[in-house]
Amino acid sequence: MTTKGVTGDMEGKENGKPMLILKDIHKFYGANEVLKGVSLEVKRGELVTFVGPSGCGKTTLLRLIGGFTDISSGDIILDGQRINDLPPNLRDTRICFQNYALFPHMTVAENVGYGLKINKWPKERIVSRVNELLEMVELEAFGDRMIDKLSGGQQQRVAFARALSLEPKVLLLDEPLSNLDANLRLVMREEIRKLQERLHITTVFVTHDQFEAMAISDRLVVMKDGRIEQVGSPIEIYEKPANEFIAAFVGYVNFMEGRIASIDEKTRDTVIDTEYGKIGITLQQDDINPGDDVLMVIRPESVNISLNCEGSRQNVLCGRLKSYMYAGSIAKCTVTIGDRTMIIDQYNPRDAQHFKHAEKVEVEIPRSVHLLKKKK
């Protein structure tokens, strides 16, 4: 996609105020509370992703912002204006549905121009704007096609162009990539992100795919059971998850229990007592104190695995290699240490031949481990 000739609503008008504010939003369906007090600020030009397992309320939240569902309590503030009671046709938000919802009885150009026509744009301006948008999504040649003559990816682009036609203040994307095959999904998410950055359009993206969410967003909003569990950049969410659920949700994780034995105030060198002995790390958090019971969040790719085991160095544990699944760029190792199992990703596996037949291995826990404080 190119952004030639299309200017986003927000360009050059940036100011400090957030574009979208959600204040303590509750939503009931009958007695069933699907949103239990959600508060969030979305900055101008930011791409924020709601992510979480199905049933967590992310799509409901998106529909609330779009105006398709009434909120039970709370406030939605768009660009300084409270829009709780505005119906979708009077809200300056545009939604892209999961199934694109393109009008099957109209051509591509008619679909893209629908909103312009409804808003009584003069004919010539509609034509030029539609061309501009189609060019943007690289479908210039497809204006006269009917929708069912387009591929899935093309339909996705049309839906995107249609949603952008009226230069909304906030663009809402409801799992826009879930109907595409894996390769196309990667391409499209890159294009959407590029375009969104170029247009500087505030965007709320909903997906259940945590990797997609991390790849595309400025910030992630991880939801569960109608509540926000954590808000943060993909790096924060991945490296400093707020709790076990998030740690496990954004990737595989090996948890190891322990108790803080000592913290060196200067170097932050920390010793943790575990059932496998002492593990030394460099503490990066302030909220951990000696004596705390913690869960160490050990990512599979952060662990070093090597053949044989002397077992005398610090942070090195001996284990038995239970399985070794070689897959080219990566090998998945399952190692049993004591009565626990640890998953380790070995990137660029060199000694695959030897590992295949190995029994004893050594596992090195990195010093940069994130800790979760266990509740007492």
Added chain:
Amino acid sequence: MATAELSVKLQSSSGSKIKDFLNANMVNILAAFLFLLLAFFLLYPIAAVLIKSLRGPSGFTLQYYQNFFSKNYYYQSLINTLLLGAINTAVCLVIGFCLAYMTTRGPWILRKPLKIISLIPLIAPPYLFALSLIILFGRNGLVTRALDLHWELYGFGGVVISQTLAFIPLAYMMIESTLMSLNPNLEESAYDMGASEATILRTITIPLLAPGLLKAALLIFVMTIAEFGNAAILGGRTPFLAPDTYTMITGESDFNMGSVLSVVLIAPCILIFFIHNYLLEGKKFTTIGGKPVASEPRKITPLIKVPFVIITTVAAGAIFVCFAVVFVASFYKILGVTHNIVLSNYLDFTSNQAIYNSIRVSFVAAVIGAVIGVLLAYVIVRGKFFGRNFIEMVSLSGFALPGTVLGIGYLLAFSAPPLKLTGGIMILALNCVFRFLAVGVEAGISKLHQIHIEIEEASADLGASFLTTFYRIVLPIMFPAFIAGFLYTFMTAIVSLSAVVFLVSPGFELAAVMIFDKAVYGEVGLASATTMKLVLIVVICMMILNYISNKTRLGSSMKKTAAV
């Protein structure tokens, strides 16, 4: 020497050869047999009507058709019928659309009650509405006397009203199913792009519904012009084709003119049947499906909400009142004239005898119909022979044909040797079987489409013969379809009037015919009670059917069939 050896070999294996031949061609043999049945009991009677309309005392003649188009009376009857069809279709579509819109897009609390009331007429014979209109607005009607009115119910207006009420559920069901299949995100997208409710309706909803609406319109039109009861009971001196056919046969014994009227009535039906099944087949806008979700209610502007609410309330109210009136009337000799609550209408011997006869006829029809229906469905879905589509078309056509036509057809075809059936229960049952065959066939087809042919192939692969496979695998799987076909045929047959009215013999009264006679002669109490008994029977059938379809996931496909 060599030839002798060969013949011995042939002889020794001829037994298994026949078996092999049967195994390989069983579907074709079955198809041929079924086709003969269709030809004899469906095509032949229709042909008999056609021939009768073209053959005078001295051979081929067009004189009867000339009569039809030159005599004002007949001509007027055609105009009235088509006009009735057009008005009825238009009104039913509007009301059906409003109801469907409110039950799928309207406020949550209205959806369920409106839906229930819209579907109530399904459990009633169509002529219930004629009956209730007589009770309310007839010469001795409740409202007529209460307000001392001097109007004439009998005529075009009365027929239009009763027909409209009778066909609302059909319109509603068809429109509702297309509205339900419409992805709600489409309308929401338009809403999101700034369109108001009215604009969404005009630019998205109605254009997308158009193919569905057209199909519904065609079907309602055919059903309306073919419908006999309401026009016969309330038509008065206004001529309509279907009841005129009846008077022509029973009153004047003019089989030639009766046949001409039938042919004239068939023509639009066949035309529309073809348009509906072949031209419009697959004409539907497809979109990428998401998860099917109910549309959340939108803030409907008063401009749309008010007329919609008025139309739906009036329609639902009228349906409800009609039912209530017949129910109440069944407890009076003549409601509004006599004032004692009596049970005599329910205990009436002739009425119960008629109900008993109706049950017998319908039961026989349902058993035969369900068997033939399942077999036909099997042949149509699994067969690979030439003419498969033709068999399907013929077996489904009975439904599209006006009942009066098949009534006369059977009268002409089976009243003389070689096959004299008139005067017995069989002619009534067979008539119902082949008129309503579509129901069983559709049920069977939809069930069979859920079964992969691999299941049968697996059975054959394990060494089972065709008959074994059919008996052990196909029949058990098809059983729910058989039961559904049975119950539908039973329900439809027991309330049907238009064909059997020609075929009943004196002394063998059927409930539907009795209601018709009593309504015409103003014995509304007895007619109402008999109607209520039919309603009860239909309700029981529906409950069983509902139970079965919930158990076997036959539900959605069967409901569609019910609409047709």
